[in-house]
Amino acid sequence: MKTGALGDVIVTRGGSVNPAKFPDEEFELYSIPAHDRGGPEIVLGSEIRSAKQIVQPGDVMISKIIPHIRRARVVGPLKGRRQIASGEWIVLRSENLDARFLRHFLLSDDFHSQFMNTVAGVGGSLVRARPAQVKTIPLPLQPLPEQRRIAAILDHADALRAKRRQVLTHLDSLTHAIFTEMFGDVRTNEHGYDVATVDDISERVTDGEHKTPRRSESGFPLLSARNVRDGWIDFDNTDFVDADEYAMLSRRIEPREGDVLISCSGTIGRVAQVRQRNRFAMVRSAALVRPGAAVHPTFLERTLASPTLKSIMVAQANSSAQANLFQNQIKRLPVIVPPVALQEEFAERAARVGAVVDVTQQTTAADDELFTSLQSRAFRGEL
Incomplete structure (x- = not known):
């Protein structure tokens, strides 16, 4: 070629x-x-x-x-x-x-x-x-007719990937719809639940290390805002710290399963629950909310990810000279506190949707792998 x-x-x-x-x-x-x-x-x-x-x-x-x-x-x-x-x-x-x-x-x-x-x-x-x-x-x-043939194949494969991603979006919308049906909106509180602040219902609210950690080639993942995605944590694109640095960082906070993370710089207000038992450290651009006994982690995650709370976080972050969300602002965020049994019911329904999401994500990953293979073959002249 x-x-x-x-x-x-x-x-x-x-x-x-x-x-x-x-x-x-x-x-x-x-x-x-x-x-x-x-x-x-x-x-x-x-x-x-x-x-x-x-x-x-x-x-x-x-x-x-x-x-x-x-x-x-x-x-x-x-x-x-x-x-x-x-x-x-x-x-x-x-x-x-x-x-x-x-x-x-x-x-x-x-x-x-x-x-x-x-x-x-x-x-x-x-x-x-x-x-x-x-x-x-x-x-x-390659000759123009061959380029057009290859482009058509890749366009078709990419369109199939896009449809799969749309399914994931619809599934997320379904979880949000279940949440809204059960609890309404914190701003209107149409069900008349108790209202509190994040600080009231949390065991702890903090952000990551403020000093610049010493990176390493391998070791413990070091998460920042970029790793906090909407509903999941990206462990595939992290920096690392060695054991000594991790021990120092974990004195401030040692994240654990059930904690909820928030991105506090760049794209403000992405929220994800820690569902893995991985040990990792954090820098200042991500914050951690550890729910107390009165709130289920899945309910708290979805509450913080709601359009109302996200808009409040973005507005507060943009009120400073440089867009950053601070832990005191997070602590003051308003939340509703429904009965724990109702929160647990929501968590169970969300988990059933999540099981479908997991299967769809696996299929999406297979689609991505196939598409990458098609691209590689196409530009080597083997398609």
Whole structure:
């Protein structure tokens, strides 16, 4: 199979525009935040603060910022507005490449491993892929009909994965619906339950270590906000500390099964119960709530994850100079306290849904493994 270099299709002189000079014009803006929300967004020129790249339908873009998050997309058809993109996108364009084929390549494991080798920066949002090095990454060059055939296969496989993920979303919605049916909303408290604060019903509320822990290549997982997902804890993408460092960190808090974790920086208000018996440490960006006798851990998890509580947490975090949620703010969060027997009934019903979720997640993992295999074969010319 022939190969070229990615630099052959990277747009270096595609032009730019300063939308602020056209304050009343609507632009179709491809920004990184808009992409993460499903983007693009329609924005008046007066609301755009800096010059942007001009893009066109069929362009393929890959994000160079925080590159461990895989972001690639195709610019959509023209709908009467000028199409522009932030400078955090590397733009690719070629009449000899199918846009869907190229997007799949940019999201593949093989490309991603090479892409990460181009990264520079000190951490967080300062980490970026370097376009000069990205240009040297090999690019598979197959005839257009073959590219379209491969893209169609990968599109179909990806659509099946997306449907499976939708099932997981619906199952989560079902648990939320059960919760709402049984308990209502803390703000309205239509069932007239006792109202308390998180501090009232908790044995302990704390955050992780404030000092920067000494990382290790292996040992005990060190969790931060990024590892607290909605309803589960990501133990596959953690830092580590050795036994001595863990012993020091665990003097502050030693998480245990039944504790509830909250993300306190970045994406605020993700909530997950500790269901594993893993021993791990935490840093400041995650907080821990240890429920007392009057509250079931599953009920507390779902309460804190409710739209009302999440919106309160986000509002409180954004009230400071830098978006962070602090333990005193968590302690003041309002909660309802239904009878423990009712909480236990909810936990049992949620567990039955959770059993279906577990099976669906296993199937989803198998789908992902198959898709990765298809991608690998496709870009080696074996599909």
